Amino acid sequence: MKTTKGLNVLGLQKSFDTKVYSYQGWSGRVRVVEGNPFYDDYAKWSESGKARDHEYGDINLKDGK
Numbered sequence: 001m002k003t004t005k006g007l008n009v010l011g012l013q014k015s016f017d018t019k020v021y022s023y024q025g026w027s028g029r030v031r032v033v034e035g036n037p038f039y040d041d042y043a044k045w046s047e048s049g050k051a052r053d054h055e056y057g058d059i060n061l062k063d064g065k
Contacts, residue, residue: 003057007031012059015044030056 001009012028026045033039044052049059 001059003030003059005057007056009043009059010040025052026059026061032056
């Protein structure tokens with residue numbers, strides 16, 4: 001899956017929020033530098049796929065691409 005800014009998202013999964021003790025939103029690893037896993041960063045998105053506290057872009061959950 002790619003973000004709206006063209007970055008690859010790996011391991012997308014539901015995000016568990018320990019404050020409310022329930023699953024809320026999505027989290028995954030973003031490949032910041034193409035072909036180099038040492039620069040992967042973890043990011044979170046809302047239930048609708050909007051970016052939360054990062055500039056890597058939104059994800060399109062409907063198409064799954």
